[in-house]
Amino acid sequence: MATTHPDADAVIASARPRHLHNWIGGKAVTGGKPFGVHDPATGAVHAIAHEADAAMIDRAVAAAQAALHGEWGSMTLARRRALLMAVADRIDVRREEFLAAEIADTGKPHSLASHLDIPRGAANFRVFADAIASLPSESFLFDTPDGGKALNYAVRKPLGVVGVISPWNLPLLLMTWKVAPALACGNAVIVKPSEETPSTTTLLADVMAEVGIPAGVFNVVHGFGAASAGEMLVAHPGVRAITFTGETRTGAAIMAGAAPHVKALSFELGGKNAAVVFADADMDAAVAGLSRAVFLNTGQVCLAPERIYVERPVFDAFVAGLKASALALEPGLPHAPGTDFGPLISAEHRDKVLGYYALAVDEGAHVITGGGVPHLTGEAAGGYFVEPTIWTGLDHTARVCREEIFGPCCAVIPFDTEAEALHFANDSPYGLAASIWTRDLSRAHRFGQAMDVGVSWVNCWFLRDLRTPFGGTKLSGVGREGGEHSINFYSEPTNVCIKL
Ligand code: NAD
Ligand code: 6OD
Numbered sequence: 001m002a003t004t005h006p007d008a009d010a011v012i013a014s015a016r017p018r019h020l021h022n023w024i025g026g027k028a029v030t031g032g033k034p035f036g037v038h039d040p041a042t043g044a045v046h047a048i049a050h051e052a053d054a055a056m057i058d059r060a061v062a063a064a065q066a067a068l069h070g071e072w073g074s075m076t077l078a079r080r081r082a083l084l085m086a087v088a089d090r091i092d093v094r095r096e097e098f099l100a101a102e103i104a105d106t107g108k109p110h111s112l113a114s115h116l117d118i119p120r121g122a123a124n125f126r127v128f129a130d131a132i133a134s135l136p137s138e139s140f141l142f143d144t145p146d147g148g149k150a151l152n153y154a155v156r157k158p159l160g161v162v163g164v165i166s167p168w169n170l171p172l173l174l175m176t177w178k179v180a181p182a183l184a185c186g187n188a189v190i191v192k193p194s195e196e197t198p199s200t201t202t203l204l205a206d207v208m209a210e211v212g213i214p215a216g217v218f219n220v221v222h223g224f225g226a227a228s229a230g231e232m233l234v235a236h237p238g239v240r241a242i243t244f245t246g247e248t249r250t251g252a253a254i255m256a257g258a259a260p261h262v263k264a265l266s267f268e269l270g271g272k273n274a275a276v277v278f279a280d281a282d283m284d285a286a287v288a289g290l291s292r293a294v295f296l297n298t299g300q301v302c303l304a305p306e307r308i309y310v311e312r313p314v315f316d317a318f319v320a321g322l323k324a325s326a327l328a329l330e331p332g333l334p335h336a337p338g339t340d341f342g343p344l345i346s347a348e349h350r351d352k353v354l355g356y357y358a359l360a361v362d363e364g365a366h367v368i369t370g371g372g373v374p375h376l377t378g379e380a381a382g383g384y385f386v387e388p389t390i391w392t393g394l395d396h397t398a399r400v401c402r403e404e405i406f407g408p409c410c411a412v413i414p415f416d417t418e419a420e421a422l423h424f425a426n427d428s429p430y431g432l433a434a435s436i437w438t439r440d441l442s443r444a445h446r447f448g449q450a451m452d453v454g455v456s457w458v459n460c461w462f463l464r465d466l467r468t469p470f471g472g473t474k475l476s477g478v479g480r481e482g483g484e485h486s487i488n489f490y491s492e493p494t495n496v497c498i499k500l
Pocket of ligand 2: 169170177268300301302303470
């Protein structure tokens, strides 16, 4: 948790702490209760963020509403698109600052942040600047009952003030995935980044001002969820919609908080994703692809498979391959040469993951590798590291096979028939993503479509055109984002019918 830490007081008292202030109406607003932000790779507090109070949330809403009634509200689409492109370009130019900020908050390896998080942050603005330009508009000229004609068309308008509540695992990527389409549609946003990872959102506010996004269009409020900035944003009557990525139970709390004002909601929630490896798969590709899927970002990716079903004839070979990949991972400080495995986000999350490691053993797991904490020295000794972990011997109904762990671990379970694999894979309260490995093209289509998930990957994982729908079924979400799907959420049509 980014709350109290033995180092926090010292950092707060130090001569030049890095302060992350709330950003309202185009400027940093001082004040708000300070809280420490940890570097998960070392456990040290590296910045002080300031929790927004109710008055600051009111100010942010007022600033956003003023922007909607001002220059932003009457800006041409061409100008708005140009500004979004300029934001993307500035993220590229200030890449090193974004990298440093993201790495300090998450402890993730430099190679990962530089290949995934920061470039996708910029790409999101380009994708939605394009999407808004290529949107078709509906219009129908129709015969009326009296023998005349009428022209019916719909115009899309922004929702108004949109609250963006984002998680800590891919902070810039997931926050901009919502902010970019919201702004493309002409809304004003108030972002509440995770209390664990407030830095890149704060930096983005600076970029917004730098490129000339009008004051009040992009606001940032720092703080926690319940009884803090998150909850206040959800409850505020001036916020028309909430777009949220995070845990399913947080989504449920937000839904309840938003109900009195009947707000529009878009939720990307938790997952307990399945992977299925058929005996005809390219085994080297399956091992490499699923090793990446399970261990990338230390398993802290909502799409990561934590259940892998493998056809019995190739089960032992697959497990041996995955084990070798896990053993080759090198934990360490983000910038250390060779590091490709970072820490978990917090001591609290590490304890949760280690609790599941113990539970797996209680539930009868055979630990193929991992199950504990790696021995690291120097600064990394204070980091929140755990070992990459693989289990076999678990029943598909075990708790570790049903509950989202959000750590670098998976259960590998054999199957004998395609029907059995489909039953195992779909038998989950979640429905976010699946990854299927086979050379049989018919089966790829059949199985891919039969999966009760938002995204079915075949012979790949975490790969898609950003114009396609992204989201989850069941407990994994409400609605879809991506391309036109995002535009549909962040805008609403007014239907105009003119009797000619
Ligand atoms: P979280 O739900 O704990 O927190 C997410 C955000 O919600 C944070 O900003 C937090 O401060 C805020 N929040 C918490 N309680 C709140 C409340 N009552 N009202 C308003 N805001 C509140 O999630 P996390 O731990 O940051 O992220 C990990 C979770 O996110 C995992 O479950 C993961 O699967 C999920 N996730 C899903 C996707 C997806 O696309 N489906 C993507 C990334 C992460
Ligand atoms: O790629 C994306 O747009 C996306 N929303 C990814 C989510 C990853 C979850 O951790």
